[in-house]
Amino acid sequence: MATTKWSVDPAHSEVQFKVKHLMITTVTGYFQKFNVEVETEDDDFTKASKVLFTADVDSINTNNEQRDTHLKSEDFFDAANHEQVRFEGKGFDKVSDDEYKLNGDLTIRGTTKPVTVNVEFGGIVVDPYGQTKAGFTVTGKINRKDYGLTWSAVTEAGSVVVSDEIKLNAEIQLVKQA
Template sequence: MTVWNIDASHTNVGFSVKHMMISKVKGSFSGFTGAIEGDPENLETANVSFTVDMNTIHTSNEDRDNHLRSADFFDTETFPEMTFVSTKIEKTDDDEYDLTGDLTIKGVTKQVTFEVEYEGKGVNPWGQEVVAFSAEGKIDRKEFGLTWNQALETGGFLVGDTIKISIELEANPAQEG
């Protein structure tokens, strides 16, 4: 069975969340590893795993990033990683799948499903095969113990509960030896 490693330099792990109930704040993580074990052109029999370094969060605001790393949110000192391990993959259409697995954030594991699209296969300028995927999903942050919030004078809360996750990734076959 072929192992395809995530190419971090050509992958983006991003998220968005409502801010003050009216706008969205977007962010990303720059440190992660992952692998697809199996045939990327037929994910139904594959195993997918992903690990994100929570200390690499970036929202274009250093104070907010530091707050997100604190015990109020991710508590990266105690829980430095977020992980995902697939448990079931179902084909839903040509090149489209529902990827279900165990997502662990801050020591809490919940089953989540991502909608995945196989974007294709090619050969890079150095002669190496490359596959690409897009994935989208959403979680309720409170289910993972991410409950910090602040009430607004005008009603509502500072941070929304639903986190939208989007991943654009490339992967290359693992090198033998």
Template sequence: MATTWKLDPTHSEVAFKVKHLVITTVTGYFRSFDGTVVTEDETDFTTGKVSFSIDTSSIDTNQSQRDEHLKSADFFNAAQYPQITFTSTSIEEKGSDAFLLHGNLTVGNVTKPIAFNVEFGGTVMDPYGNFKAGFEVSGKISRKEFGLTWSAVTEAGAVVVSDDVKIQASVQFVKQ
């Protein structure tokens, strides 16, 4: 029997890291996101179908001027493309509680296949009677491959924003 799991946003986070001027890393978060996992069996997440969406206008790098630039047409164009989406195509077991989550990531009008590393944290019944499952998700994308091509170079020739973007999510799902 199929089991549906809904994301618990109050116990989850989605972050990214990107090099700035090649010498430091800027960390940002998306504050609004949603996700669902549908499994064939309550305890077998390898059968899961994952869908996840992120509200691009919820970007937060702790610097409002930069956030507005990231929401602009130079980057996410949040007015035209309000969501980043991910839909899984398969889940590959890589060892004890380790998986490779394959799927299609859409940023703006570009969709590309991607694989995320997933570490299964386990399941537990919370104090309110909700059955929960936890996961740590990580991966890396080329922002330019997804149409985020804005670039600048300093007078000394350093790139302002690197191409590689590291994605990290700590997510908790509630069995419905």
């Protein structure tokens, strides 16, 4: 069996998170700079020997500069001391023909915890330029406080400003490396 290396196609991939604000609306943020490296046995992603995702904290974008600066501060990600978010996959569990659970370790702000995300496999195709590509939709949830992102505030009426639950969403297209 041959080892196949895959890397992210950033032009056709995105990584976002969603969090409730004031418990009445959802704010969406993106990591604009991220990397994904995968090594598989041939083209079998269930036998991946390496799944590594990293995102640069300084690339957070919520379409609000003041909020982005706050997220990069010590109150949240502490970008000055913790430059990256990191996920290292430990194994795939097949749920159905195109649905999997990916288990791994997520590190945020120097704290590493096991996490499981849902992965929908979109398939493998050869694009018009002869490149072999694989597509995935990744979803999951984490509790931000598990990773030391504990800043909180309460409105005068007693509403929580930022929820603890963070929804994770990623559309990932990988390119097979020669």
